Amino acid sequence: MIKFDNVSKRYPEGHDALRDVSFSLNRGEMAFLTGHSGAGKSTLLKLIMLMERASRGQVSIAGQDLAQFSRDDIPYHRRRIGVVFQNHQLLFDRSVFENVALPLHISGYDEEDIGKRVRAALDKVGLLHKEKLNPITLSTGEQQRIGIARAIVHKPQVLLADEPTGNLDPALSEEIMRLFMEFNLHGTTVLIATHDLALVSRMPYRTLTLDQGRLING
Ligand SMILES: Nc1ncnc2c1ncn2[C@@H]1O[C@H](COP(=O)(O)OP(=O)(O)OP(=O)(O)O)[C@@H](O)[C@H]1O
Numbered sequence: 001m002i003k004f005d006n007v008s009k010r011y012p013e014g015h016d017a018l019r020d021v022s023f024s025l026n027r028g029e030m031a032f033l034t035g036h037s038g039a040g041k042s043t044l045l046k047l048i049m050l051m052e053r054a055s056r057g058q059v060s061i062a063g064q065d066l067a068q069f070s071r072d073d074i075p076y077h078r079r080r081i082g083v084v085f086q087n088h089q090l091l092f093d094r095s096v097f098e099n100v101a102l103p104l105h106i107s108g109y110d111e112e113d114i115g116k117r118v119r120a121a122l123d124k125v126g127l128l129h130k131e132k133l134n135p136i137t138l139s140t141g142e143q144q145r146i147g148i149a150r151a152i153v154h155k156p157q158v159l160l161a162d163e164p165t166g167n168l169d170p171a172l173s174e175e176i177m178r179l180f181m182e183f184n185l186h187g188t189t190v191l192i193a194t195h196d197l198a199l200v201s202r203m204p205y206r207t208l209t210l211d212q213g214r215l216i217n218g
Helices: 041-049 071-078 096-106 111-124 140-152 170-185 197-201
Strands: 002-010 016-025 030-035 056-061 081-085 158-162 189-193 206-211 214-217
Touching (some): 002 041, 016 041, 016 056, 016 206, 016 214, 030 041, 030 170, 030 197, 041 081, 041 189, 081 140, 111 140, 140 170, 158 170, 170 189, 170 197
Parallel strands (some): 030 206, 158 189
8 A cells, every 4th residue: 555665765955864765554554653753754754645755766655656646636645645743733713523624625525525524533533522612622632533533534545643642641642542543443554653662562563663764674
């Protein structure tokens, strides 16, 4: 589902964020991506989302070489992917419902369909009863779950997360991980970048480790 072949990424200032990275993640697989700060984790996720382009090598998603995608193809590509960030990036001038509905509005779904999908996503993260509230009134863990609902509302084939438990305590972190496991059990391919080695060691999943832009295991 996700394939990197000898991928390097050099930023314009000349910094090599990824060096000759090769791995593949099968459809329906779940894995962690770890490594020190600056090791290249976010860069690797950005290449998958087409927020950045590889300098060398090939990144393919579902067998399609991303280098073939033009700017106009990017929205189509992103519809296959859900992304969860550490700082969830919710809008505090809109309700929980509207936050989760945002990607569907952008993709042009009709209102009835949006209602069904948003409620199904909120139900999956256990927050259906909070749909009318402003997310600012929710706890940090609940806000993160809203961010997850928004990431999966369009039923993406691939779910990426960048430090999704970064500011959560261990119990809430486990709860968030259980949600990712559930989506994975339903067939979603999941890749989670995290510093939290203790959490990773308790989970029965493959771990890809970056060190100075090189993949040292995986
Ligand atoms: N837009 C950019 N321009 C130039 N250099 C960048 C850019 N983004 C990242 N870098 C550099 O690339 C390297 C890898 O950064 P990246 O954010 O991918 O690492 P990371 O493993 O996600 O780090 P962290 O865990 O701290 O978020 C770092 O040295 C960083 O300074």
